[in-house]
Amino acid sequence: MKVRSRFHQHHHLEAATNNQSIAMRSCQIVMGPAGTGKNLDWLQDLLLEYSDDDYFIFDCPGQIELYSHLPVMKHLCTALQEWGFSICGIDSLFISDPAKFISGILCSLSAMVQLELPHVNVLTKCDLVDEHELEKYLDPSSGYLLETLSNATTDKWQPLSRAVCNINDYSMVAFVPMNIQDEESIEMVLHHIDHAINFGEDIEPKVSQIHPSIVAETMGAM
Incomplete structure (x- = not known):
């Protein structure tokens, strides 16, 4: 998943960890959309670095089940709304x-x-x-x-x-x-x-x- 402001700044969610830390913490964290849902504090801190006028695009994964019936993306959207987005x-x-x-x-x-x-x-x-x-x-x-x-x-x-x-x-x-x-x-x-x-x-x-x-x-x- 990728977070991008309206113009030029962007972040990859995988930037929170490098390959070595992923290997060391593979038993402790879940990667992908589900991992984002378990690390919302990190995502909130990242987004709040920008001004109120910034415009973000989340390039989300294509698995239809994440949107049609699984709660993963819904939980993420609910969190973003609670943060004022x-x-x-x-x-x-x-x-x-x-x-x-x-x-x-x-x-x-x-x-x-x-x-x-x-x-x-x-x-x-x-x-x-x-x-x-x-x-x-x-x-x-x-x-x-x-x-x-x-x-x-x-x-x-x-x-x-x-x-x-x-x-x-x-x-x-x-x-x-x-x-x-x-x-x-x-x-x-x-x-x-x-x-x-x-x-x-x-x-x-x-x-x-x-x-x-x-x-x-x-x-x-x-």
């Missing part, structure tokens, strides 16, 4: 067919329910997908998904496919496309994250950025 979960996926897309929707929905956080679902690697094909998944219809699944499965699974596709009709999960080659695409993802955590709303506006007539009117009212 605004948290936003980001689930990065890729698509190649309706079956994987439906699977991604279910995984994202499960993580959203388990973590109880503002959530942004990002479709990554969009530079590798045909634009016309991508549009089918950004605003998909259940009819299209069901028809495609029906062509790939037997009649036995039709009721299940129909029930699963209906989840998409409730719009509980939405996706933001990200093309690493397109700066505007990356800015859009960042905008969604900022909006989800209300980043910057507590920053006082600079008087120099306010129109003089508004300043004069405000001073007169006082």
